[in-house]
Amino acid sequence: MSTTCRSLPEKQKPKGEGGTDRQQRDLETPKSRNVVSVISQLADDNLTLVRNISTGLAAVGVIVIARSIRVITKFRAAAEIPVRFIERNVRLRGKVHSITERGIEVEHVPIYLPVISPLLSKHRDVSTAPLVVHLAGVELTPEGKMWLQKNLVPPQTVWLQLISREDNTLHCLVSQSRGSVWSYCMNEELLRLGLARRAPIAGVPPGSPLHWRLHKRLHRAEVKAEKKGLGLWKRESLWERASKALRDNPLLRLMGRIFKRTRTE
CATH class of the missing domain: 1.20.5 (Single alpha-helices involved in coiled-coils or other helix-helix interfaces)
Structure with a gap:
C-alpha cells in the first residue's frame, strides 16, 4: 500500500501585510x-x-x-600696492621703462586672464605710469650705473620682489631671466662684480628675520668681489704702489721742484 507524500503548503503571510506593501510599491x-x-x-x-x-x-x-587678491590690477604708483603685498614680499612682473637718477622706472605688468582682464580694464584709463624702483641694500658706483644702463634695456622684463616702500619709491630685489629656467638677482650681481657696495636696507627693521636674510645674501656677494679684487676692490700692482709711493714722497717732490728751478735758471 503506497502512500503519497504531499508537499506541505507554504506558510501564508497574514492578509494585509504582503499585499499591502506590494500595492504601495506599485503605486509609489x-x-x-x-x-x-x-x-x-x-x-x-x-x-x-x-x-x-x-x-x-x-x-x-x-x-x-x-x-x-588684486592679481590682475595694474599698479601705476607705489601707493597703490596693498600693504600685505609689501609685508609678504610679493613678486611683481614689470617692463623696464628707463633708468634715471631717481632709480629704475618699471611699468607693472599684471597677470593676464583671458576674457576677465579685458572686462575689468575696459573702462579704465589705459595710460601707463612707471613705478620708481631702488635696488634694496645697494649703493651703486658710477661704473655700476653704466653697467645697469647697459644690462637693463627697455622693454626687458624684470621681476620685483617687494622689500619696503618709502613715499613713492619701492625698494626691491630686482631679478632678470637668464635663459628659460635660471634668473639672477641684480642686487647681488652688482655687488659680486664690485660695481656697488652694501648700504642700509631701507624700511626693514634691523635684527628682523628679513633683515638678516638680506644681509647674509648681499654680504656674501660683496665678499666674493673683495676676495677677487674686482671693481672698487681692485688691488694695485706692485709697480703701481711703488710709483704712487714715490710721487707722494715729500723729499722727492722737493728735489723735483729744485731740479725744475735750476733748469729754468
Whole structure:
C-alpha cells in the first residue's frame, strides 16, 4: 500500500501585510519615475541655459577672487600696492621703462586672464605710469650705473620682489631671466662684480628675520668681489704702489721742484 507524500503548503503571510506593501510599491514607483522624468526633461530642454548659468557663476567667482587678491590690477604708483603685498614680499612682473637718477622706472605688468582682464580694464584709463624702483641694500658706483644702463634695456622684463616702500619709491630685489629656467638677482650681481657696495636696507627693521636674510645674501656677494679684487676692490700692482709711493714722497717732490728751478735758471 503506497502512500503519497504531499508537499506541505507554504506558510501564508497574514492578509494585509504582503499585499499591502506590494500595492504601495506599485503605486509609489510610477510617481517617482514621473518626477525623475520631468526633471530630466527640463534639464534637457534647458541645457544651454544651465550651462550659461554655471559658466556665469564660475566667471563671477573668478572675478571676485581675482579682485580680492588684486592679481590682475595694474599698479601705476607705489601707493597703490596693498600693504600685505609689501609685508609678504610679493613678486611683481614689470617692463623696464628707463633708468634715471631717481632709480629704475618699471611699468607693472599684471597677470593676464583671458576674457576677465579685458572686462575689468575696459573702462579704465589705459595710460601707463612707471613705478620708481631702488635696488634694496645697494649703493651703486658710477661704473655700476653704466653697467645697469647697459644690462637693463627697455622693454626687458624684470621681476620685483617687494622689500619696503618709502613715499613713492619701492625698494626691491630686482631679478632678470637668464635663459628659460635660471634668473639672477641684480642686487647681488652688482655687488659680486664690485660695481656697488652694501648700504642700509631701507624700511626693514634691523635684527628682523628679513633683515638678516638680506644681509647674509648681499654680504656674501660683496665678499666674493673683495676676495677677487674686482671693481672698487681692485688691488694695485706692485709697480703701481711703488710709483704712487714715490710721487707722494715729500723729499722727492722737493728735489723735483729744485731740479725744475735750476733748469729754468
